Amino acid sequence: MNNNRIKVFLILLISFLFNPAAFSQVKLLIPMENTQTDHLKAYGIAYRHLLGNKEVDWLLNYRGGSFMFGYSAKLQEECNAKGVYYELLEGTQTAQVYAEAKDDKNNMDVVRLEKVARIAVYVPPNALPWDDAVQLVLEYAEIPYDKLWDEEVLSGKLKGYDWLHLHHEDFTGQFGKFFATYGSAPWYLNQQKINEDMAAKLG
The missing domain is CATH 1.10.1200 (Non-ribosomal Peptide Synthetase Peptidyl Carrier Protein; Chain A)
Incomplete structure (x- = not known):
């Protein structure tokens, strides 16, 4: 048994000893590589999950930057309705995924997402939706956002947002x-x- 396998085994063993219940919990994994049938809708599901005050683990560089959720029938139904590919994992499978994502040799990591970014788009009121690809993406993914223009900016409303998109403004x-x-x-x-x-x- 090489060192890498020993390390994975130890991580699994420690996970079981300190949290045996985790091995009986089903997780829902949304992979983001080529197996994913709708990447944009998948991002929308992750965003709305956070809106519901629920946590999501973002597995950086694991299968395209996958999302790991605690299982719920409602979440599974939403994935089916939106045409988003997902996989259900048992406890040992979940532990193996986390072990791989946390292994320093794999250039991966796990980031716990706990809150959503408040999103705004700087756009005049007469702008057509197809003028801005970002708005089209947000609309398609069903990610809520606000529209701001000059009055809102000058009145100090920008501080209420975490992310602002500017459409090549001059x-x-x-x-x-x-x-x-x-x-x-x-x-x-x-x-x-x-x-x-x-x-x-x-x-």
Whole structure:
């Protein structure tokens, strides 16, 4: 038996001695490598799980950065409904996964996620949803987020968020790259007016 196998065996033995109940608990693993049928929906499931004040273990570099959940019938039903691939693991299987993920030789780690990031997108009210790939991803994954624009930023609401997405914004006051081609188009003129009105309002 080589040193690596001995180390895995000892981790399993210690896990059993100090937490024998863990070997009888079923876990739900959502792998994130090529076996996953819907990666974006999988991220959404993990996010909403955290919203319910439940913890998720993020297995960094293990099968694409998988998520390990405590099993519940509701969670399994949600995976089935969203078309997300998952695997149910018994106690010994779970311990083996954690042992592999925590082995220093594998360049992996386990991160316990306990709270969600509060997400906002900086976007004007007239922006169309297909203008921003990030909004499309969040909508598809069913991850809740708020939309902020200049008034919200200047009123200090940014401090209420952990993550803000900016869609290639130009804060220099210059016309955008579409001006030469679409400068006289109704949609561009409307966008220009909205920005100028907001600038005048905020001084």
